[in-house]
Amino acid sequence: MLDNHVGHALRAIGLKQIDDTWVRWSRSYVDQSVAILAVVGEPMTADELTERTGSGSVRSLRQRLYEDRRVQRVNRTDMGLRSWGLPEYTSVAELMLKVIADRGGSVPVTDLAAHLEKVYEVRPGTLNAYTAAPAFVVQDGNIRARARSEQYEVDAHPIGVVGLELLEEDRFSYDVKVDHDVLRGSGRSVPEAIAGLLGLQPGRSLHFIARDVGRSTTGSVVVGWSRTSHMGPYFGSVRAQALHDGAEDGDLLRLTFDPVSMMVHHERVENGM
Incomplete structure (x- = not known):
């Protein structure tokens, strides 16, 4: 086959050139995103993947990627392939519970904030907000998981609550x-x-x-x-x-x-x- 016809032939059988690599190009925007990630080899945002696939809806593609087992969130904004073996970003609270458990059940709040910001790009202000969740107990600057048997003191005062x-x-x-x-x-x-x-x-x-x-x-x-x-x-x-x-x-x-x-x-x- 003549060199100037190779590209046309490859596209005709369902392949597409991504950077310097030819990949199978499905009609599925999710499959296309997986192919792009595999070639690029580093995490990308849903906005970037939407632009490169031409899917048109960032919100729709993001949700479908979250549901695909081949893809995982690696920080607050970026997604990568699960096969890369990177730490997975879930919810902020779940990340907090995991790190607390990995570090023996209690950790200084400042250390936890620094770790999650470095690894998962979780803002310290976001983490500080989640320390108020019932799943956690903060004492003397340290945070731990609240035991299931520990009662949470509910603020039951209705006075002044609008509506x-x-x-x-x-x-x-x-x-x-x-x-x-x-x-x-x-x-x-x-x-x-x-x-x-x-x-x-x-x-x-x-x-x-x-x-x-x-x-x-x-x-x-x-x-x-x-x-x-x-x-x-x-x-x-x-x-x-x-x-x-x-x-x-x-x-x-x-x-x-x-x-x-x-x-x-x-x-x-x-x-x-």
Whole structure:
């Protein structure tokens, strides 16, 4: 074959030249990204891979790469091939727990921050925020993992919590601001006092039967709390309840919890009035 036809022939059989190497070029943007990483030989960001594959959506490609077993995060922004054997970046809290365990169960917070910044590019401010997660105990400048048997002291004081109102017979209501995130089904962090009123400890979740003002059942509402989250307890999606009540962006969705019957009643409060 003439030299000037080689490139055309290789492309015709499904190959593509990456730098100085010809690779099999799949229609899958994930497969293309894996091929690019293999040739480049060093971690790359989702933005860089999106540009080189032409996938068009950084967010979509990033998520699909996270789900592919051939690829792993190596720091906060970069991805590489699992076959390279590099340390894997998971969540900040999981990284903290791993380093603490590897160093005998306790480590100075400053040492932990320096290690995670050097190896995984975790900002010290981010690490300091995660030290407040229930999974950790900080004493005298050292941090350790909280034992499962150790009780976490929940701040149950409701006074001054915006949108929270105590009612009779252990019931209370809480107003959720309806916005784009609520209407698309995202969960939401809520004040720790709500967990205190429900007797909810970190690492657990409660499921409440949801009913409208006419007492029709509209699904359920989950109140949970991850041990490794520094954001406190959360509500699961209340999209179904918001849509059922005709709530729009800017309204409030009033949730009235009854811990005895494990029910939550909901109603729309128009335009936050």
